[in-house]
Amino acid sequence: MRSRRLDWCTRWVRRLDDRQLSEAGYGRMIRALNEVHYAGETGFYGTASLRPCEERLFERYGRHGRILDAGCGAGRVTRAVAARGGDIVGIDINGAAIAAARIAAPGVEFVHTSMAQMPFRAEEFTNVWCLRFSFNALPTYQERLNTLRELWRVCAPGGVVLVEAFNWYHRGRLGLVRAANLLDHLARMLHRHGGGRSSPLPRRDILYLANKTEGAAPGYAHLTTASELLRLVTAAGISGNATVTSEEALLDCTRTPVRPRHGRYSMWLVLNKTGDP
Numbered sequence: 001m002r003s004r005r006l007d008w009c010t011r012w013v014r015r016l017d018d019r020q021l022s023e024a025g026y027g028r029m030i031r032a033l034n035e036v037h038y039a040g041e042t043g044f045y046g047t048a049s050l051r052p053c054e055e056r057l058f059e060r061y062g063r064h065g066r067i068l069d070a071g072c073g074a075g076r077v078t079r080a081v082a083a084r085g086g087d088i089v090g091i092d093i094n095g096a097a098i099a100a101a102r103i104a105a106p107g108v109e110f111v112h113t114s115m116a117q118m119p120f121r122a123e124e125f126t127n128v129w130c131l132r133f134s135f136n137a138l139p140t141y142q143e144r145l146n147t148l149r150e151l152w153r154v155c156a157p158g159g160v161v162l163v164e165a166f167n168w169y170h171r172g173r174l175g176l177v178r179a180a181n182l183l184d185h186l187a188r189m190l191h192r193h194g195g196g197r198s199s200p201l202p203r204r205d206i207l208y209l210a211n212k213t214e215g216a217a218p219g220y221a222h223l224t225t226a227s228e229l230l231r232l233v234t235a236a237g238i239s240g241n242a243t244v245t246s247e248e249a250l251l252d253c254t255r256t257p258v259r260p261r262h263g264r265y266s267m268w269l270v271l272n273k274t275g276d277p
């Protein structure tokens, strides 16, 4: 009886999957949402200061060499690091964010581009940072893969790529957002089953109400797991030592790997580029 019910569910979900949006179409839709969401949040990202972990990150990893701040928004980190004497370049896909960053920090280099395809030479940066969940804003598997390849390509031998990512298994506020989205997912599945046209969101994707600036459009995030990040690294053909670690372990330089289903708010993917060919 149980297995017949399971078969029925599997067949049903497969039928729904067949009717989902194409990956490219979904990517376009979320990029358009991101465009208005992050344009509405420039007030926050243009004025907020460094988090304590970022102050320490700069001291541990950023004092020497050139830093790329990928997905810099309105330049929160870029501006503060440059003011501390760091050599840093900020890039973002959002034109409004880059315009705000240039006004806030006129002497700092900002480039309006996607981190999935960057206009830099290979090995230009010693520290490649993708901080505060910019990676979670990437809507498709292909874009996440291309981005990891690009972050790795522009990192110099002996350098390090750091990607900070939201955790799917976090049980705090994100857990609540996740639960709300799972209910939404179920409602859409039922709606589609009845002939409606609204697709469920892909796995581990969430939509949330903007919480940094009043009146900004809703935001999107793809919540990751530690295993997913490591699988992406392998699929991207990255040959360096990859670890997914916690904020504390990153900052005390032990880089102890997190458990696959840890409950922390965030995690850090660390890619070490050795000097070996």
Ligand SMILES: C[S@@+](CC[C@H](N)C(=O)[O-])C[C@H]1O[C@@H](n2cnc3c(N)ncnc32)[C@H](O)[C@@H]1O
Pocket: 034, 038, 045, 070, 071, 072, 073, 074, 075, 076, 077, 091, 092, 093, 094, 097, 113, 114, 115, 116, 130, 131, 132, 133, 134, 135, 137, 138
């Ligand atoms: C949560 S904000 C973080 C901003 C900044 N890293 C900080 O810590 O203040 C995410 C940023 O990622 C940017 N982003 C999203 N997709 C991107 C892409 N493909 N290339 C570059 N930036 C992107 C968004 O435009 C947004 O400014």
